[in-house]
Amino acid sequence: MGGAKIPVDLILSKLAEDAKQAHERARRASDVLFEDLETSIATTPYDVVWREDRVKLKHYRPRGEITLKTPLLVVYALINRETMLDLQPGRSVVQRFLDDGVDLYMIDWGYPSRKDRFLTIDDHVNGYIDGAVDYIRQEHGLDKINLMGICMGGAFCVMYSALHPEKVKNLVTTVTPTNFDTDQGLLHIWMKELDVDRMIDTFGNMPGDMMNFGFLLLNPARLMIDKYVGFAQNMDKKDFVENFVRMEKWIFDSPDVPGETFRQFVKDCYQKNLLIQSKMKLGGKRVDLQKITMPLLNFYGLYDHLVPPAACELLTSRVGSRDTEDICLKTGHIGIYVSSRFQEQFAPKIVRWLKERDGAEKAGGRAARAKSTAQRGKGTRAKGAAQRGKATKAQRGKGAKTAAKSSR
């Protein structure tokens, strides 16, 4: 350190200034924390139109004219709750969809109890999701509906679409893991050798709190320290505190995952990577991704540490559909849904994409695919979208995915 000058006087005076500010902030914060705060989440009105066991189907009340003929069913993951899509007015994917004229349904998985421990992925996909889809089809007199899945819910939607392609018009997957053979994400590394049998035999269901602790451990410096330092620095701002508490409510509202479902998901997906290889079986039937012949829009986050790009981007190359599009946003796992900035790109893009495919059935599927095989080169599977003048995987070339910047 030799003759180097250390600005001790400046540091100390800044410290003193900070201490004074902190004192003032604490005084104002107590006023904020003691007054009535608006921290409720998922306030957009809806009706429960179908229910089976713990699972409910929510139908959101339209906020204007419905401009999309085909209703959209959103399937959230079994981990955490679907309330993330409707955290607060003005920062709600649900409201954006409704404002854009989408007839919106969403599955609420509820809170599994001990009696649900034997429910398998088959029960969720071929039981609950199929029941909800059939209800909507019947209610609207349609053969097919639009399906959108989030994270693990997206994987369920992929499985469903492969097993029931005749009921799905368009498929949207967001931050959906389908390729588990990657070391990009910590979950993928940790799950590889997890003794899931021992865990589930002991706990019955996978405890939500245990999973939440695991998620916090993915980045303790940020999620257990920096986040609360940020809160302490801003707790005199009412808006900030309200948003922070809403987020905390969502993050720590973590239902248990039915034991057998968790066991199968870890074994078949994380450890054997069967889904992307079209080798996974549900209810004795093989989940063949080539049977996904409907248009597919696949969103994922470049900085997603839970479901990294490598876990998502293979899907479009493995399905049977020739109308596929990958969109990689420069954000994390939940930034897509909760950041106002990304909501502006994400929800309108989905609505536009669905509207472009909302007409009568086009000649698609295998016949059309066979016809287009000669036209496309290696990795070119975007004829449908190209005809509509959209930027496609083929046009963008490898690695040049649609991208936007993120603050998260």
Next chain:
Amino acid sequence: MSDTSGSGADPLAMLNLWMKTSQRFWDSLSKGVQGAEEKEEEKAESGRARSRKPSWEGAFKAWQAMVAVMSKPETLEALTRGSEVLPDVFRQVVESSWNSFFTLQQMWMEKSAKIGKTAEAYRFENLDEDVFRLWNELYETEIRKYLKMPQVGLTRFYQERVQEATDRFAVFQSAMGEFVNTLMAPMEKSIAVIQEQLAAMAEEDNLPEDPQDYYRMWVKILEGHYMVLFKSREYTEVLHKTIDATSEFVRARKEVLADMLQSLPVASEKDLDELAREIYEIKKRLKALEKMVKK
């Protein structure tokens, strides 16, 4: 009063004998532990090895001092006669205990001053696991055998399950300790790195003026260390070991609880699980039948 001469059991002699025997026992144990430690230290990397000798030595010295004082004939006489020597004994004991405590405190001070010096940045191999390995070895060779002793009699199965739960709890505690220790390592390492960075910045006359900048630097370094740790093989092993130990402890605890519930008019978890499985299977069959009827 009572005549002890005829019994041949002189209490003073017995007390003296016990003192000497126990001193010999602790001496030999002390040597054994020291020997083991030296062996471990030889194995460990020189810069990383942490000596546990002072704490052992302090405790032994305190005990030896006490025994030495207590073994003196005048002390033993004082014990029986209640003479004025006793306060002096206590004074010496207190003095030696205080010295031991002081030594221990000094050791802690030294350790806290060394924070960040003992750890090498961004390296997580052999994470001080020697402490936990030593404890595990000690537990498995010296303690566990008592819990694994075969049980006999009418209640043997119940006793066995209680002992199994005790054993699993010990393993769980050890695994959890190791896990927490592993999680704390990046804290220590990040301090080492930030010390180095600050020294370099000071050399360049480039130290931040805003204290919050120091915090931001530290969090960023800490985050980097956690990422390196979490991707390491060592962490994955410790994580799985902890999860397995937790599962095993919870399972063993549930079995003890189920035994206790037998005497109460409540259903056990096993009963409820069996019932839930039956309902699940009936519902599944019912749904399949419903679908068939609809078709």
